[in-house]
Amino acid sequence: MVEDDPTERFPPFSDFVKAGEFAVRHALDSGHYKGGNAASARAWLGRKEAARQARNEASQAEQTELARSAKDAAWAAAAAAREAADATLEQARQAKNANTIATLAMIVAVISIAVTVIGIFVHR
Numbered sequence: 001m002v003e004d005d006p007t008e009r010f011p012p013f014s015d016f017v018k019a020g021e022f023a024v025r026h027a028l029d030s031g032h033y034k035g036g037n038a039a040s041a042r043a044w045l046g047r048k049e050a051a052r053q054a055r056n057e058a059s060q061a062e063q064t065e066l067a068r069s070a071k072d073a074a075w076a077a078a079a080a081a082r083e084a085a086d087a088t089l090e091q092a093r094q095a096k097n098a099n100t101i102a103t104l105a106m107i108v109a110v111i112s113i114a115v116t117v118i119g120i121f122v123h124r
Helices: 013-019 021-029 035-122
Strands: none
Touching: 013 021, 013 035, 021 035
16 A cells, blocks of 8 residues: 555555556456546555655665665774774884883892892802
8 A cells, every 4th residue: 555545545546556556467467447437446556666666775775874884884984993003003012112111120139239248248
């Protein structure tokens, strides 16, 4: 039924609704409908086709919008991934610097221990 089409409640349209599009099209093509009924059948089928086309166009528009939204989300995710990668690289640099400082501190500590031990034995 075409959305809220009151004409489909009355003959001959109510008969078309009961029969369905395929049967109406077949009956029209085979010459079953004559005169006014044939014109009504063509009009009804035309409205059905127009409604189907409108639904298809709306569906295509919705799919296009969904595709755009998905593309935008993908770009946002890619940007977030780049930021995370940049942050990870910075953290790696800072960790490397911290390791270098810790290594130098260990060397200074070992030298200090060695000087202390040497000092103990020299003063004896």
